[in-house]
Amino acid sequence: MISKTNETIALPVKGMSCASCSARIEKKVGELDGVYLAKVNFAAEMATVEFDPEKISAEQFPEEIKKLGFEVPSVHETFPIEGMTCASCVSRVEKKLSSLPGVSDVKVNLATEQASIEYLPALIGFNGLKEALSNAGYHLRPAKSEEGLPSDEENRHLKELVTLKLKLIFSGFASILVMVLSMKGEGIALPLSLNLMLFLLATPVQFYCGGQFYRGAINGIRHGYADMNTLIAVGTSAAYLYSTVATFLSSWIRIADEKVEVYFDTSVMIIALVLLGRWMESSAKRSASNAIKKLMQLQPRTATVERQGEEIEISIAELIEGDRVWVRPGEQIPVDGKIFEGNSSI
Known part of the structure; x- marks a missing residue:
């Protein structure tokens, strides 16, 4: 009796030349334990398998088909990812994606x-890819088309850069004021007490400008890792919270008649300096990204190949290993390869 938990999977199969090829695939796959039905449509180049996932994994079917000498073509796409801040993020994303069923290669x-x-x-x-990365604390966006330049992705990067610049300007200005008041404030006539003025200046920097560090730290803790966001959030929060207590509840921490110091200048300066680094990094990444995109646009989209004694022009995506590509004087070289005949200057 067939279990109600059965699943059905449809796999594209390339390389079949006759009906006996499809019969061989049906026989091989159908003999696997846990497979109830295996049908191969030669005309559509499609294999349909009904199986029990508790007995056999769907990942085994492409492997068994490849062992017979046929190809199960995979898809190669490039997806934008949000939330990466350092090399360790790259490592985590690659590790997470590589562990997923059906993923054969990942480069971030x-x-x-x-x-x-x-x-x-x-x-x-x-x-499935998006959900796996969401569980790791990152956001995968749909693959963009080759023609999509400039795209929504570029607009998003520009918006993030503008927001980061505004936060940097605000935190920098507030930091200068806090530093000046911390050093010279006692000799200046102020409408409020010095510590209260410092608190009012430091609070928006801590939670508006530094909000991204708190979000990053919370996200990391939820998914079981700590990164630079955690370090910044903990360090600045310690200085800010101690200074807040010293401002409003100084009697709790005062020893004898000693003056209670506050460290609002420490928290705002750390946030301002880190934002400066982030802004410089984002600007450099955008420049590098634009340079890479321009280089990619230089690659020709078609190539002239010799197949069955005839020269035909095809998309470079259709090139396969072993093709002979003709490059005439003045043309760009579409792919890497070995020179078989002819000579020219590059």
């Missing part, structure tokens, strides 16, 4: 904030 670029993923759509789709 921190500079462009993109992940190049090779996967089998029959085993995992965009939603």
Whole structure:
């Protein structure tokens, strides 16, 4: 009796040349333990398998088909990723994606904030990839088309850069005021007490300008890791909270008649300096990303190949290993390869 928990998977199969090829695949896959039905449509180049996931994994089917000498083509797409801040984020994203069923290759670029993923759509789709990264604290966005330049992704980066710049200007200005008042404030006539003035200046810096560090730290704690955001949030919060207590409840920590010091200048200066570094990093990443995109646009989109004795022009995505590519004088070289005949200057 067939279990109600059975699943059905459809896999594209390339390389079949006759009906006996499809029969061989049906026989091989159908003999696997846990497989109830295996049908291969030669014309559509599609294999449909009904199986019990408790007995066999869907990942085994592409492997068994490849052992017979056929190909189960995978999809190679590039997805933008939000939330990466350092090299350890790249490592975590690659490790998480590589562990997913159907994913055969992952390369993550921190500079462009993109992940190049090779996967089998029959085993995992965009939603599965997105959910896995969301659980790790990152956000995967849909793959953008080749033609999509300039895109919404570019507008998002520009918006983030503008927001970061505004926070940097605000925190920098507030930091200067806090530093001046901390050093010279006792000799200046102020409408409020010195500590209260420092508190009012430091609070928006701590929670508006530094809010991204708290979000990053909370996200990391939820998913079981600590990063630079955690360090900044803990360090600045310690200085800010102690200074807040010293401002409003100084009697709790005063020893004898000693003056209670506050450290609002420490918290705001740390946030301002880190934001300066983040802004410089984002500007550099954007420049690097634009340079990479311009280089990619230089690659020709088509290539002239020799197949069955004829020269035909095809998309470079259709090139396969072993193709002979003709490059005439003045043309760009579409792919890497070996020179078989002819000579020219590059």
